[in-house]
Amino acid sequence: MAKKQSKKKCDTSSVKLKADPMAEELAKLAWAIAHPARVQIVRLLIGRDACMCGEIVDCLPLAQSTVSQHLKILKESGLIQGEVDGPKVCYCVNPERLEQLKQWVAAL
Numbered sequence: 001m002a003k004k005q006s007k008k009k010c011d012t013s014s015v016k017l018k019a020d021p022m023a024e025e026l027a028k029l030a031w032a033i034a035h036p037a038r039v040q041i042v043r044l045l046i047g048r049d050a051c052m053c054g055e056i057v058d059c060l061p062l063a064q065s066t067v068s069q070h071l072k073i074l075k076e077s078g079l080i081q082g083e084v085d086g087p088k089v090c091y092c093v094n095p096e097r098l099e100q101l102k103q104w105v106a107a108l
């Protein structure tokens with residue numbers, strides 16, 4: 001029979017959490033890549049200089065409207081950038097923001 005391990009209680013009397021802008025930004029970026037389709041989009045864009053929305057749609061088993069919604073979320077997070085090119089939008093990874101994400105995750 002397994003012994004019950006006693007759990008140490010967290011002494012919160014001396015713990016004062018302060019606002020942490022880095023934690024908030026990391027959470028925002030983590031939420032942006034919290035969906036498998038968005039991870040696939042970021043991976044796809046990392047491997048290319050730029051990509052039109054239609055090309056991204058062709059690479060994923062998702063409807064164009066669904067891909068557009070995922071692109072919007074990634075763009076709002078700053079992980080990707082979108083530039084209007086006539087009637088189309090050309091997307092690319094924002095390398096500075098991606099590097100921030102990597103550093104913050106490594107710092108966990």
